[in-house]
Amino acid sequence: MRRTIATVSLSGTLPEKLEAIAAARFDGIELFENDFVNYKGSASQVRAMASDLGLSIDLYQPFRDFEGMPDAQFRRSLERAERKFDLMQELDVSMVLCCSNTSPLTIDDPDLAAAQLHELAGRAAARNLRVGFEALAWGRATNLYGQAWEIVRRADHPHLGLILDSFHTLSLKDDPAGIAGIPGHKIFFLQMADAPLLSMDVLQWARHYRSFPGQGQFDMANFLEQVLLAGYTGPLSLEIFNDVFRETPNRRIAVDAMRSLLYLESQVRDRLEHPAPPDGKPDHAKYAEQRARVLQRIELYSPPPLPEIAGLSYIEFAADEASAAQFDTLLQQLGFRRAGRHRSKAVVLYRQGDINLIVNAQPNSFARSRFETHGLSVCALAVRTADPEGAVGRATAMQSKRYDGPIGPYEQRVPAVVSPGGSLVSFVSSALGPNGLYEADFVLDDESDAAGQGVGLQQIDHVALGLAVDQQDTWILFSRAVLGLEPGESLELADPFGLVRSRGVANADRSMRLVLNVSPGPGTRTARTVAAGGGVTVHHIALNCHDIFDTVARMRARGARFVPISGNYYDDLITRIDLDEHLVARMRDAGILFDRSQAGDYFHIYTESFNDGLFFEVVQRVNAYDGYGATNAPARMASQAQRGA
Template identity: 65%
Template sequence: MRRSIATVSLSGTLRQKLEAVAAAGFDGVELFEPDFTHFPGMAGALGRMAADLGLTIDLFQPFRDFEAMPPGLFARSLDRAERKFDLMQAMGAPLMLCCSNTSPLSVDEPELAAEQLHALAERAARRGLRVGFEALAWGRHTARYGQAWDIVRRADHPALGLILDSFHTLSLRDDPAAIADIPGDKIFFLQMADAPLLSMDVLQWARHHRVFPGQGDFDVVGFYEQVLLAGYSGPLSLEIFNDMFRETPNRRTAVDAMRSLLYLESQVRQRLATRAAAARPDARAADVLQVRELAEPPAAPEFAGVAFIEFAADEATAPGLGMQLRQLGFRRAGRHRSKAASLYRQGDIAVIVNAEPASFARSRFELHGPSVCALGLRTPQPQAAQDRAVALRSQRHRSPLGPGEVEVPAIVSPGGNLMHFVDERLGPDGLFAADFVPDEDDDTAPDAGLRRVDHIALGLSLEQYDTWTLFTRAVLGLSLAESQELADPFGLVRSRAAADVARSLRLVLNASLSSRTLTARTVGRRGDGGVHHIAFASDDIFDSVARLRAQGVAFLPISPNYYDDLPTRFDIEPALLARMREAGVLFDRSADGDFLHIYTRAAADEGLFYEVVQRIDFYDGYGAANSAARMAAQAQAQT
């Protein structure tokens, strides 16, 4: 399997882009012509530089406004093409992308388009080059792959083939099923791009909002499946126009790009295996699996909840974190056998405060202050979970161990925090019994009725939002809900929830579109961001709130107007409404159940806050309807 990426997909100079692409393990690049135009060297030098990095230049693009033009313009375009062919030969690029015409001077005559493309292909063939014709979604007369294939078929030249781009097909909601009927050897190149579902002009959508496969909402898996069923055997490539990618460090983007392709391949492999096992009349699925080297990482892990949440601290800040946890009803349950770390427990929740001077947590503390530095996730197959993550380009991590301590497979998640995969067979206490000495004499903090971690919300920079979207979907195997935009008094916050099927692991990804929101300020304190707030589940939220208030926990005050408005939106019993008003508890309802929740005040120096929730029946959301009330109250509490 050859994997490629268009240079337009990354930030930096052309040399920097090629270095990042090579470091991420790609085989080749699509050279975007403006990147070469501004390159301080000749075409031959570029070709040698790419070769020195182990890369091939698979495609030169784009060649515009060529087919179905009046004779005078057609002749000039042939001259243009010859100059591009000169460059391609010098740099070693075998294929040129010719995109469908957008000029108002072009005519809607497929036969003329085919005739002129035949002539272009003939010129290319004389030099040992090929031409691929691509339908732009905004092409003046040719916008769909079926139209482009009809023109290529009419032209009937061995050096002319079809270039397919998932964005141009899926953005028009064109059915890719007929791709499987195109001869595979006439598909010269494949470009993949995903995108969020947006209602906007397709050109603006294409130029600013494409993302890597797995980061958007298109059925890119189904598209790629049809291309393979056609018998395509060329490179799998990415062409992404995205404003944020042009700002993001290119090495990070290149890793995301490779992860997206490996994930895409693995998903298509599963589909093809299912087709082959079903013994469908066409045997193409089995044939493809035999000839294509599609990525096959270990299966996505199953999860059984959050094993622990670890905070980074130091000797000065650890006592304050411990006091905060005691206020929340946690008892200190032990001290680590070989590190300066304390364990706090309540219900099935475990929180570790790590102040070890030489540990990973300390390095995170020095960067970001007291903050969550690691998560432990329970899974029945921890080693396979780590192996999958590494196969999908996450970095393996190994912590130093003392005598008798349990080795837990771990990786570095996007942004630099650790994610540990804890063996479910250890049970709720096995890991802590091995690694911690029980604190027999501790302490008198009363339990607050918090039973488990309901969800963990991350505050991310915009450039990390898509990275985490792909990470949660590809590496962790979580399903993602639709993206929402939440109203903060100082801007909008983009939010998307991710969860496993059993709902034992829930993550909420938040990124601010403004620099003034609480989310943005939290991210600003922590570089690319991190845990924004932690939600604990209670079986009786009113009892938990009463206990927590008695222990000095300060909750976020909610406007009385909120409670006056609730009966206009929901049919709520007056007694329940009165209890919510008195306790400061928020309410949401779906077709599947009700949701009660309340937030603590955010610590002024940390930005982190906590949420207590109670799910009734089968409510599956996060109270997004109350986000504006929460963010307004937080803004007012800080004034």
């Protein structure tokens, strides 16, 4: 499919927008009227600028408040249209978007609207132009695609067709299934926009909170599938009104935009290749044949498959020499042992249970050059997968950059990509088993020395990232399109100095979990940590165990220090949740927090921060608890604020 994007979706001046769009390899643009009106050059200069960048101008928009108007206003609108047509011919753009009327003068008369649009289409036809009619979700008389299609059908003009926008349909919870019954040649243009599910006025929702496909909560794949089943073969476009996007460097947003379309196409291709008919459609052969015809008619992007991730293999930290020594003390307090030294670099491996932590203090390494400025930070997350090269192929197909670091003799090559924000995601072959990579790259200590050294930590439960405001949507899309992680619900947590928005992403078997945290205000701990880390940073790592009371007692005996929790928390806890008083007393004595869902229980505790940055969380999941103890985050944040840590 041809891929286009509306200029309103990006920040910058019109030339800057076009350069970013071209760099992301789009085929064309929708030219938003304000971008042209505020540009200092002429229409012919814009046309030449787009052409030089290899971009077509596929749509000019919007033309407002036209159909269903009293005669005097209608005649004036025809004069407006003629001036727009003059401009379109100078721009060499053949289609204009006419959105449904929002004027209080609108007459709710489909026949009148059809007649007026027929005349507009006739004038467009005289210049070999086309008019696309779109139902705005807040249109005065026409706000559903079915209403817009009925008006277009009644108007019956070859130069008038329908423009569909996923936001306008899905925000109103309108069923897109009927789109498949519209003749494909009468759908002139398709705009895609996702969004989070919000309870607010649809106009404000539309103008401030749209997002790229894969970043929100709408069923974008089903919507596109219905349009393709109708026979549509035109451009696949993005029209995104989002305040954060318009404040973010446009090159990165343009890459996100292209990634979102490639991801969406791949989702729909998979649906068409492996159709699963819904209830009420028993004729599977006919259903499958209908979808096979779509694939014959139109080419949809087909990247390598998503990797099957089997958990985190290791976490790598970048550290200077002083921080590495201090961190060594903390890790030993948490029961980790120094399990080996790298064969050619100043890198140490720490192990406990199935947890592998690598501290990289090698001068001039990728880790040190990018992350040493603030002492210690996570520079790489390594995931286990059966096909590392396939995983990297998927990532690069989805617009991520591959990274190949230097390796020494007999060392394993671990393919990696650069994640949003600059850290690495590495892919370790599951075939290497628990020790294959480390036996190749490290001089390992005798495993018999490990007996009795641990404190009961078993695995990495989840990793929490602190993100700048403009990074959360990027990471949601990266997690979905590159790693195959699906997002859970979005939560708002109260920090003493503002709000933190938190959202988890995980694979199906929960062997890989990330928590994405963002704070709109500058005063929260999350915001300060993110600012210190350059926009994206791992701010805590959760490690699970089978008996948190025993594990914490053994850690304390080694000198580990934990965030103290107010006694008021435990007084309140027993009023909120039906718990045994003896259990609550044990939690109070140990400083352990508690959460309960219908599926199970969650015990957890936080260490004090390392150098006012990274900290660890020790967790115990009981039964099928699937959350992250978010209700207790305010207790932790308030304690850290009161201690200044």
